Amino acid sequence: MWVWLTILFSGLLHINAAYRGPKWQFYLFKPLTIVLLMCLMWQHGLTSFYQQAIFAGLAFSVVGDVFLMLPRDRFVQGLAGFFVAHVIYSIAFWSQLSASMVWWLPAMLFGGGVIVFLLLLPSLGKLMAPVALYIAMITQMAWAAGEFWLTTQSMIGMVAFAGAVMFMVSDTVLAVNRFRGPFTSATAIVMTTYYLAQALIVGSAIL
Template sequence: MWSWLSVALSGFISISASESNQNKQAAAFKTLSMVMLVVMLWSQGTSLGLSAWWITLGLLISLLADNLYILNKQKKLCFASYIAGQLCYSTSFWTQLSGEIVWWLPAMLLAIGIVVFFLMLPKIDKLLFPVVIMGMMLLQLNWAAGEVWLFTDTTASLVGFLGTLTLTLSAALLAVHDYRHPIAYGRYLISGSYLLAHSMITATLII
């Protein structure tokens, strides 16, 4: 419990520092939050499999993307890092699957994604290509986590699935807030939901 509270506190300090334009402090505390998630993952007494390595890699790559974003450097590398981090997370879920795929789940996610895309289109018209790429990556991440939940039907897998959906929500809020129309308390909502998503995805192998 204290470990999770430490992650949340560090994340809150990072957001507050970013709002105050103290970017180096924000990057330092964001790094601390992500590193603590990695430590929590590997400090368990049980043996971890391949999924843990993929989640660890996803956390570290996402950490790189976060710092580039906070410091406003290398925007193309920042975007590519976000995509790579999501790919690592999805791989961690895909490696847990065996057997037949439930096809109604991706169909439902795709339908919801198309509706949301057209609703957001007037707000993100200048970001069409990156939004489509990010959307496709998040869609398959949601699909992978959802398949694991349907296959295992455990609380941990449900937390992971909800974590990927939260990550998708955070990305959508970011696109609107940064590039079209500022949202009230947007930075706290975006960064808070983003850290919560990473924590929930990590928690799939902890709880």
């Protein structure tokens, strides 16, 4: 319980610093929150392939976080870090399937991904290809988590899928804020859903 409270407090300090400062608090607590989740997993033990994959995904998420928060624009590098994280998460989720896949789920998820891409398209410019690839990957990751849940009917699968959906919400709001125009509450929404997504994915590995 205390570890989870520490993680929550770290995330709140980052969100608060994004609006009120100081800068050092903003830079410290964004990656530290994910590092604390990694420490939680390490303490719990990385005994299965699923746990090891989630741990590796968190590590690449830290890389993405660092690039995205740098003063100079490192959006593509940050995108690449999270792209790799989603590849690893996907492998973890697909490894847990135990029955035939459900085909209505990818149709629904990829339909939503196409809508988001079309919404962003007029403002993407040279970033059209990287953003399209990223949307495809995170949608595929959510599909993998959804299949994990639907084929196993397990609490672990449900928690993983909830985390994947929160990740999609976070990245969608981030993209709208960046490409369609910034709005005040964006950072709070993006980071709250992001930390919740990572916490749920970690939860699926230690339940």
